[in-house]
Amino acid sequence: MRALAWTLRIVLFLALFLFALKNTDSISLRLYFDQVWQAPLILVLLVFFAAGAAMGVLATLATVFRQRREIGRLKRELGARPPDENPQPPVADGEITAGSGR
Helix, strand or coil: CHHHHHHHHHHHHHHHHHHHHHCCCEEEEECHHHCEEEEEHHHHHHHHHHHHHHHHHHHHHHHHHHHHHHHHHHHHHHHHCCCCCCCCCCCCCCCCCCCCCC
8 A cells, every 4th residue: 555655656746747847938927016027837836836735724723723722621621520420421402311211
C-alpha cells in the first residue's frame, strides 16, 4: 500500500512539474490604479494556490481552538468528578431502557 501511495505521489509531482515547465510564458496581471505585475504563469498560479490554502487554514483555526477549549473544559470537569460516581449516558426521549418499566 505504501508503494502505491509513493507511486501516486511521484506521478502527481511529475505531472505538476511538467505543467510548470510548459507554462513559463510571462503574463501581465492588471491590478488597481493601473499597476501591472508581470510574472511567469506558473508563479502566479502557485501564489494564488498558496494564498487560497492559507486562507482555508485560517478559516478553520477558530473552530479548532473552540474545540480544544471545549475538550480541555470537559477533561477538567471529568477530573473534578468523584471517582465513585458512575454517570449514566443520557437517554433520548422515547428510548426504552432496561429499568424504565415501559
